[in-house]
Amino acid sequence: MNIAIIGTRGIPNYYGGFEQFAAYLSAAMVASGHQVTVYCAHHHPWQQSTWKGVQLVHCYDPRVLGTAGQFIYDLQCIRHARRCHYDVILQLGYTSSSVWGWLLPRRKSVVTTNMDGLEWKRSKYPALVQRFLRVAERLAVRTSDHLVADSPGIQNYLRNKYDKEAVFIPYGASVFDQPDVRVPEKYGLVPFQYHLLIARMEPENNIETILDGAGERPFLVIGDTHNKFGRRMKAKYAHQPHIRFLEGIYDQQVLNNLRYFSRLYFHGHSVGGTNPSLLEAMASQALIVAHNNIFNRAVLGENGFYFRNARDVETLIKTVSRTEEQHHIDACVARIQEQYTHARIVQQYLQHFESILAARRGVKLLSFSR
Structure with missing residues (x-):
């Protein structure tokens, strides 16, 4: 053809x-x-x-x-x-x-x-x-x-x-199973001791909601901030040094490693269908907290956690332990291998x-x- x-x-x-x-x-x-x-x-x-x-x-x-x-x-x-x-x-x-x-x-x-x-x-x-x-x-x-x-x-x-x-x-998505601890260390991060968000800087991706509940642990935000909303986000959280904006990163190996070594991965997309970044987070063995909507639930199912507002984000950050939720991560990997290769x-x-x-x-x- x-x-x-x-x-x-x-x-x-x-x-x-x-x-x-x-x-x-x-x-x-x-x-x-x-x-x-x-x-x-x-x-x-x-x-x-x-x-x-x-x-x-x-x-x-x-x-x-x-x-x-x-x-x-x-x-x-x-x-x-x-x-x-x-x-x-x-x-x-x-x-x-x-x-x-x-x-x-x-x-x-x-x-x-x-x-x-x-x-x-x-x-x-x-x-x-x-x-x-x-x-x-x-x-x-x-x-x-x-x-x-x-x-x-x-x-x-x-x-x-x-x-x-x-x-x-x-x-x-492709299952990522060759992590390199040097990648998060390059960014001054301790493995499994930081939270992560990867998204375009757009309101419907619930970036502000997530960051309003971000707590005190290091929180990485990856996405190009050179638009009006992105600039506003950087300005709003400039007084919170634990929230770091890394701009756009397009090296898949770097992204996969940052997802893999995150404590919680936040997915705020709310109006799309099956979002590629959610599949990549599942394939990277991240523990996922997603915005509660039919599109994300259709992909993630019960293999993660959901939020509707900043209070939910704050509560999940305080209560969810990655070490106790390995079954969610394993289920996500199995779902990728069965349905989304x-x-x-x-x-x-x-x-x-x-x-x-x-x-x-x-x-x-x-x-x-x-």
Whole structure:
């Protein structure tokens, strides 16, 4: 198959979850004998035309324009894809691309869209933007041939809201079992004596709620703070030296080690589906405290702890002992091995692509026979 992936800033990952997902999915599909192209922003740090056998197309992304620049970037990617002959175009998300959905080359390619989370519920957006995102969601459903939901919650939402079926395929992770104590020590940390939070600096990730209950033990916050909310968080907790903001870290080995050696790992995401960072925390053998919502519960189950407010966070920090909760960690690792391995997810996507191409060929043959 000849497959294209659009909707990310590019690979290898220097940004977030979709980029991390696109990296492992594309490389694995190339290793399976398929031709894969990933669209990247022109300013992406990796400027070569290939990465691990994946073809890279760099398109103009005027990031100086902020959000408006994302719309221009998505348009450039779709315009390029129209000139190509891909069998399948996998679109990751729809926030700034669905307005151009009518330009997707659906006569030449089958377009399947991973609908991500409920973008219009993100509290960082003002009311006008939230209304636009509702429209964008509807446009994405209308201009896609097929939909992918990364959680049962999103799958049910799409069925109930739009009467349209989506195939459920989550993200994947690899079990981390080679810890290196030198990694936390490099950051001046005592293993299992610090708490950890990894997230984009956005209100719906409950960063402020978590840090308001952070207690006195060293607390690491990993995520790029160069936005309005991130700067506000740094300023608010500047008088608490035990809360350390380390900015973005994209070395997977470093992240895995910091998760592994944490006392408690906090996952505050509240509006997404199956979040890759939660799977990675489970695979890294962290003891997890997650925001209490249907998306996190669908992944973590009873294999961790949950919070709703800062008081819950404070109480869990005082009462939960990692040494007494090894059964939760073991259960998380088993869950990753059974349901969320990279190999399993890649195979599910390939089966999805093969089935939708077979369905299209069947429709064409039926039309020809008539």
